[in-house]
Amino acid sequence: MKTNNTNIKMKLDTSPKNYGDILIEAKDVEVIFNLRGKKLKALRGAGLVLRSGETLTIVGESGSGKSVLSKTLIGMLDKNGTITNGSILYRGVDLARISREEDWLTIRGKRIAMIFQDPMTALNPLKKIGEQIREVIVMHCGLDARASRTAALEMLEKVGITDPERRYEQYPHEFSGGMRQRVVIATAIACNPEILICDEPTTALDVTIQAQILELIKKLQKDMGLSVLFITHDLGVVAKMADKIAVMYAGQVVEEGSVEEIFYDSRHPYTWALLASLPQLGVKGKELFAIKGTPPSLFKEIQGDAFAPRNPYALQVDFYHEPPLFEISPTHRARTWLLDANAPKVEPPEIVVKLREHLKKTTGR
Amino acid sequence: MSEPLISVKNISVDFGSGKKRFRAVDHVSFDIRRGETLSLVGESGSGKTTVGRAILRIYPVATGSITFKGTDITKKLTSSEQRDMCRRIQMIFQDPMASLNERAKIDYIVSEGLYNFKLFKNEAERKEKVMKALLEVGLLPEFASRFPHEFSGGQRQRIGIARALVMEPELLVADEPISALDVSIRAQVINLLNRLKESHGLSYLFIAHDLSVVRFISDRIAVIYRGKIVELAESERLFEKPLHPYTRALLSAVPVPDPEIEKQKKLIVYDPAQHPYDKEQPIWTEAEPGHYVLTSASELDKWMR
Amino acid sequence: MKQVPVLGPELFVPAKAQAGEEEQIGYEHYSYWRSTFRTFLKNPVSLVLLAIIIVLTLASFLYPVFSKTDPNKVALDVERWNLSPSQGGGIFGTDQLGRDIWARTWYGTRTSLLLGFIIALLDVGIGMFAGALWGYVKKLDRIMTEIYNILTNIPQPVLLLLLSYILRPGFWTIIIALCSTGWIGIARFVRNKVLMIRDSEYNIASRTLGTPLWRIITKNILPYLVSILIMEAALTIPYSIGAEVFLGFIGLGLPLDTVSLGNLVNMGKNNFMLYPYQLTWPTLVLALVTVSFYIAGNKFADASDPRNHV
Numbered sequence: 001m002k003t004n005n006t007n008i009k010m011k012l013d014t015s016p017k018n019y020g021d022i023l024i025e026a027k028d029v030e031v032i033f034n035l036r037g038k039k040l041k042a043l044r045g046a047g048l049v050l051r052s053g054e055t056l057t058i059v060g061e062s063g064s065g066k067s068v069l070s071k072t073l074i075g076m077l078d079k080n081g082t083i084t085n086g087s088i089l090y091r092g093v094d095l096a097r098i099s100r101e102e103d104w105l106t107i108r109g110k111r112i113a114m115i116f117q118d119p120m121t122a123l124n125p126l127k128k129i130g131e132q133i134r135e136v137i138v139m140h141c142g143l144d145a146r147a148s149r150t151a152a153l154e155m156l157e158k159v160g161i162t163d164p165e166r167r168y169e170q171y172p173h174e175f176s177g178g179m180r181q182r183v184v185i186a187t188a189i190a191c192n193p194e195i196l197i198c199d200e201p202t203t204a205l206d207v208t209i210q211a212q213i214l215e216l217i218k219k220l221q222k223d224m225g226l227s228v229l230f231i232t233h234d235l236g237v238v239a240k241m242a243d244k245i246a247v248m249y250a251g252q253v254v255e256e257g258s259v260e261e262i263f264y265d266s267r268h269p270y271t272w273a274l275l276a277s278l279p280q281l282g283v284k285g286k287e288l289f290a291i292k293g294t295p296p297s298l299f300k301e302i303q304g305d306a307f308a309p310r311n312p313y314a315l316q317v318d319f320y321h322e323p324p325l326f327e328i329s330p331t332h333r334a335r336t337w338l339l340d341a342n343a344p345k346v347e348p349p350e351i352v353v354k355l356r357e358h359l360k361k362t363t364g365r
Numbered sequence: 366m367s368e369p370l371i372s373v374k375n376i377s378v379d380f381g382s383g384k385k386r387f388r389a390v391d392h393v394s395f396d397i398r399r400g401e402t403l404s405l406v407g408e409s410g411s412g413k414t415t416v417g418r419a420i421l422r423i424y425p426v427a428t429g430s431i432t433f434k435g436t437d438i439t440k441k442l443t444s445s446e447q448r449d450m451c452r453r454i455q456m457i458f459q460d461p462m463a464s465l466n467e468r469a470k471i472d473y474i475v476s477e478g479l480y481n482f483k484l485f486k487n488e489a490e491r492k493e494k495v496m497k498a499l500l501e502v503g504l505l506p507e508f509a510s511r512f513p514h515e516f517s518g519g520q521r522q523r524i525g526i527a528r529a530l531v532m533e534p535e536l537l538v539a540d541e542p543i544s545a546l547d548v549s550i551r552a553q554v555i556n557l558l559n560r561l562k563e564s565h566g567l568s569y570l571f572i573a574h575d576l577s578v579v580r581f582i583s584d585r586i587a588v589i590y591r592g593k594i595v596e597l598a599e600s601e602r603l604f605e606k607p608l609h610p611y612t613r614a615l616l617s618a619v620p621v622p623d624p625e626i627e628k629q630k631k632l633i634v635y636d637p638a639q640h641p642y643d644k645e646q647p648i649w650t651e652a653e654p655g656h657y658v659l660t661s662a663s664e665l666d667k668w669m670r
Numbered sequence: 671m672k673q674v675p676v677l678g679p680e681l682f683v684p685a686k687a688q689a690g691e692e693e694q695i696g697y698e699h700y701s702y703w704r705s706t707f708r709t710f711l712k713n714p715v716s717l718v719l720l721a722i723i724i725v726l727t728l729a730s731f732l733y734p735v736f737s738k739t740d741p742n743k744v745a746l747d748v749e750r751w752n753l754s755p756s757q758g759g760g761i762f763g764t765d766q767l768g769r770d771i772w773a774r775t776w777y778g779t780r781t782s783l784l785l786g787f788i789i790a791l792l793d794v795g796i797g798m799f800a801g802a803l804w805g806y807v808k809k810l811d812r813i814m815t816e817i818y819n820i821l822t823n824i825p826q827p828v829l830l831l832l833l834s835y836i837l838r839p840g841f842w843t844i845i846i847a848l849c850s851t852g853w854i855g856i857a858r859f860v861r862n863k864v865l866m867i868r869d870s871e872y873n874i875a876s877r878t879l880g881t882p883l884w885r886i887i888t889k890n891i892l893p894y895l896v897s898i899l900i901m902e903a904a905l906t907i908p909y910s911i912g913a914e915v916f917l918g919f920i921g922l923g924l925p926l927d928t929v930s931l932g933n934l935v936n937m938g939k940n941n942f943m944l945y946p947y948q949l950t951w952p953t954l955v956l957a958l959v960t961v962s963f964y965i966a967g968n969k970f971a972d973a974s975d976p977r978n979h980v
Contacts, residue, residue: 061547061548061549061550062547206408206409206574207408207574207575207576207615207618207619207620208408208614208615208618208634208635210618210620211617211618211619211620211632212632212634214620215632233547233548234548234620235548235622236577236619236620236621236622236627237620238622239620239621239622239623239624239626239627240620240624240627242624259624260624263622263623263624273549274548274549275622277548277549277551277552278548278552278622279551279552279555279577279578279580279581279582280577280578280580280581280621280622281622281623282581284580284581287556287559287560288552288555288556288581289552290552290553290556291549291550291552291553292553294517294519294520294550295547295549355623358623358625
């Protein structure tokens with residue numbers, strides 16, 4: 001047992017140069033959940049690349065697999081879920097192969113930290129705020145009692161909590177929702193992780209508080225050189241946070257690219273639909289572009305393109321064959337047959353065309 | 366200007382009693398005209414849902430009056446008036462998962478209001494009305510024999526709309542009808558609400574927390590903060606020239622799905638202590654035609670510049 | 671599975687839109703009760719227990735019809751007293767007066783089950799309606815809470831003593847005694863559940879539609895409680911049977927000429943040192959009945975939780 005543990009540590013290559021700027025490269029990840037005898041394929045060959053210092057946002061609706069994908073990165077899949085295929089490379093280690101909790105502890109919290117939608121799931125209501133942060137510091141960074149207390153106070157200050165000495169002694173119920181989320185962020189970054197995964201961290205918060213938390217995450221990222229994997233369904237939040245975007249649908253990444261490429265030059269009909277259906281971009285008095293129907297059930301085997309039944313641009317081929325990822329630029333890829341040489345030319349929805357023109361105007365491209 | 370459909374004057378709603386008494390809504394006033402969509406925007410705890418529920422007479426008001434087509438509905442109503450109000454003012458709820466009775470079939474859910482007031486001559490007419498309502502919200506009539514469990518969030522929300530629609534309402538109070546829905550479903554529901562507004566001559570009180578979504582659907586917007594309406598204006602005007610610092614903070618906080626705009630935006634944080642209200646009381650003032658703001662005289666000068 | 675054509679340029683043509691298909695629901699027909707019973711019956715333990723309950727109930731009610739053995743027939747011949755099964759005393763042996771324990775066990779099971787069924791029915795019936803009103807009508811809360819405090823603070827033996835002075839000890843006295851306090855517990859339980867769902871959006875929706883109170887209770891509230899009420903009933907049955915045995919033990923039970931499991935166990939207990947079989951058999955049947963109801967009730971509660979449905 002011991003030997004295996006040290007093995008992981010030895011395999012974990014911490015030198016910065018060997019892996020260039022790619023921190024995490026997930027390929028063809030397939031995750032199956034066993035729900036009372038039925039199999040649900042939550043991820044159907046999803047992949048992503050997280051580069052050092054950048055923010056990658058994953059957008060998708062509920063059930064698209066965005067949370068599941070992020071949980072595979074820190075070994076927190078629910079017990080009835082297993083990774084059945086694919087690899088997740090992080091510093092020379094395949095995270096998809098790690099099965100023992102002790103091995104995860106060398107990575108989770110220490111090198112990759114995560115914050116969730118509901119801060120109360122991460123906080124113990126019966127313990128003082130400061131002590132909770134201190135515990136994490138003692139566990140992961142191995143500081144002694146005094147040093148860890150100082151570090152915890154520093155962390156509280158870093159996440160914008162005023163009067164940290166007093167706040168240290170308080171309990172979670174004395175904090176507002178936004179303040180709690182700040183505390184959770186403090187615990188997450190307490191040990192200088194290099195990757196921070198944020199799973200809809202502001203969905204439960206009010207817009208004004210949300211804006212402050214988002215600013216905080218951005219600031220911390222800059223100060224600490226964090227790489228952030230940000231999961232959200234809100235394209236407004238995406239526009240604010242992202243350097244790179246991965247759009248997920250039915251357990252796959254259907255389009256990935258830089259923030260400009262996705263917002264101003266998207267190629268996948270699902271991305272078009274997401275953008276065109278936004279009331280924020282709509283023209284008053286006109287109908288919004290609406291996506292019909294509902295996402296497919298992942299209990300069933302999907303044939304062809306999962307989005308085809310709801311896609312007004314669907315080709316016949318979509319109903320039979322799954323499209324590969326077509327490369328549009330070195331950073332931009334999309335999984336749609338519309339990019340095939342044989343495909344007819346189609347005109348995207350009006351709003352998407354407008355966004356493209358907007359890009360031409362601003363960049364002169 | 367035509368006579369307002371509903372006129373809310375100075376209403377307050379209190380919760381709790383004795384020392385724990387807490388005023389959730391504090392002297393709120395607004396009108397909704399026929400065929401208009403008025404949005405009430407605020408954060409959680411601002412009292413926006415309470416205002417909506419006071420209009421539906423779920424919560425009693427402590428002060429003020431609500432006049433719907435000439436009748437003050439905060440007073441005790443005769444049973445025929447009550448029946449009329451039930452029909453004319455209907456509600457759409459936030460959470461499609463919680464707003465349908467799981468143990469009843471769609472047929473019963475949609476005709477619940479019809480049963481209550483015997484709004485049909487015979488079984489055939491009731492069935493006909495249910496079918497028509499389902500078709501109007503884009504659902505298949507055969508869904509009537511199913512249970513809510515079988516439907517997705519967007520479909521359930523439309524069932525909720527059908528349930529309100531069979532009553533032939535004139536005012537629909539929509540309490541965050543899209544915020545619990547998936548992004549790909551929201552446009553369906555917004556389009557539907559807009560279409561019904563045209564075809565049925567409906568007026569809406571649209572309660573929401575997201576200013577940018579509300580801009581698309583509303584004629585006028587009221588911003589509510591801690592139980593008080595702080596600003597009310599035509600929706601485009603509110604975006605062009607927000608006066609109250611809270612409105613400005615809210616506008617700066619709402620993320621816009623355009624990275625260019627987001628990059629240039631500066632976040633404004635609202636500090637309620639910034640007002641000189643210890644010296645002069647704020648009053649509900651018409652700053653420019655149709656643009657109201659809660660302000661004191663000296664502040665308004667500053668804001669208008 | 672449909673025929674898959676080969677990937678080729680001729681497939682790259684716009685697909686025909688299928689009107690209405692996107693509204694088709696992906697889920698199969700779901701019925702709450704069907705799923706509940708399917709989940710319940712899928713579990714082998716519940717299946718076996720349910721079979722035991724049905725067999726015991728049927729047998730105890732049919733035994734008097736088909737058997738001519740009189741459970742109260744005393745043997746005048748001393749030789750027939752206290753005969754163990756191996757000595758030819760019948761299947762379960764005979765007791766100190768030579769009565770056939772096999773027959774007495776069936777008659778006793780019948781009495782005890784009947785007692786349990788009636789009490790469960792009354793407790794749940796009264797508790798359900800009282801609890802629904804208690805939870806839904808805010809004004810009733812004060813009064814009902816007081817009643818609850820009074821009823822639960824009187825020790826049950828005292829109440830039973832009182833009642834057996836006023837009424838004669840007997841089958842219905844025990845029922846009245848046990849029900850007089852039993853319903854309030856269930857009412858309290860139902861009230862707490864109702865408080866949890868009374869302000870959920872679908873109930874507010876009903877209020878905005880002008881639905882009258884009685885229909886909100888019968889259509890919106892009680893259907894959500896049926897599963898837990900069935901469970902409560904299933905748990906009240908073994909409790910009542912146990913209570914009857916206990917009452918017999920402290921001398922407040924059924925009159926001795928009524929055959930019940932309580933009386934049988936008491937009698938057996940007195941002779942246990944000399945004739946252990948007189949206690950063993952009735953106790954075993956008693957345990958089988960109560961444990962079956964108890965576990966089956968819990969299994970049903972699990973099955974009635976929609977989260978456990980597939």
